[in-house]
Amino acid sequence: MSGDQHEASELPGMPDMLPGPTGRPLRTFPEPAPLSSHGPARIIALCNQKGGVGKTTTTISLGAALAEYGRRVLAIDFDPQGALSAGLGVASHDVPTIYDLLIGREKDIRQTIQSTSTPGLDVVPANIDLSAAEVHLVNEVAREQILARVLRPVLDEYDVILVDCQPSLGLLTVNALTAAHGVLIPLECEYFALRGVALLVETIEKVKDRLNPALELDAILATMYDSRTLHSREVLQRVVDAFGDSVLETVIGRTVKFPDATVAGTPITTFAPDHPAAGAYRQLARELIARGHAA
Template sequence: MGEIVAVVSQKGGVGKTTTSVNLGASLAILDQKILLIDMDPQGSVAASFQLNETQIKSGMYQIFRDNIPLTDAIIDIGLEDLHIVPSNVFEEEEEIEFFRHGMDYSLLKKVLTPFKEVYDFVVIDCPPSLGSLTINAITAADSILIPVQCEYYSLKALGKFIRTVKKLSQKYNPDLDFKGFLITMFDKRIKRSQEISEELRYSFKDTVLETVIPRNSKISEAPSKGKPVALFDIASAGAVGYLHLAEEILISGSNNR
């Protein structure tokens, strides 16, 4: 039985999409069958693979609006073990409609549950808000992963965010497992980066994942080549970081089973 992992944070630009794409790809490299779902109307997952409007016929919006089968929205990106469903929203009104359809918080769970038989992991990239689409992801997920950017960060805001997520999960998904905080964009040359990482580990103890994703130019370049970093430069610190994360997720999963 596969596991649904939602990558969630209210804060923009912390590495949710980067983590979803690269965790998905790294798990696929480790022989796991992966479905990557974009719940963000910004459509960043498709952009990470350089997919254009003509290649995307339908996506999560059409699944929510027209009830089309998820299999009709899967895009073949030429990788056997990594399938993606984009978030196909091109007009502003459609984005509003997407969030409105998402007011049925159990919709994504209904859509994804059968695919836990097909995939080892379903990874969901969320928009930077706690709106209806993120609540759908929290309701559908078995576990959540919260990226924390190791540069601009507020301990107070993070504490508040976690309390809100806990309240939501108590209401909509009491069995939700907290996979952990993932430190992203860590730069060992910057003192503040070190301080934030230490503060996080002190405050949140072992809920902070052991893996630390470094700030690495290959990670930010890879989407412009339409590739996850591991397929762009396998030896880069970024690729090694995300492969390490995939291993950590696999080990934590087998320990919980």
């Protein structure tokens, strides 16, 4: 189902229980009530060891949508490619980054936080320096828990912290999973993307067992869905068959607006606020709040 179809269920007079792309009734999630105070933050790691599945786009767009609903959001660029920083239009060179925090060059995370053009959405940037972090951290004591320690001072200042992980299951991703309360897996509706999910879930279970007993698989988000292709529909059905209610009802369709927004350095909710893709991410924010995965 495209973003247009998601938004159609919210039009006056439209039924609320049309069949959705996941085969379940498509509900309209209510707009969340304003928060009377902020914090402590719930940390959500956006993970998938396959690249190009929409992790960064989802981190940016979900963060912006949550901020629109009055949530204070901190996005952590945890990928040496720095796509999150670029997509939010913030500087990532000649400024303190997450790498400086991880290796102890910078002690205070507040010195690395940058505001974005979206009120309520802040970011800790990254650049190619982060690619050296695993080498630096390999001999550190409790090396899997460094990100958790870095984030601790600002937990009470935000409602949600989103960690945009690199496409890998290495030490950086393990750090993100050790710090997180929940994991959101963006999954491209394509067969080869589906194959790696079992390995990722196995990694999540290992981290939960050995490092972070509080870690939960929050949900799987189907991305790059094209209802016109049988392949997309079949892959989505297989994911629902395998993971049931862990698959979100919200589905993100393909659109050229996402790369356009990235080039502009602004979230889709600002770049094209009335586009169905922006509506789909607002729906995602509402669904996560309704499920209790976000404040």
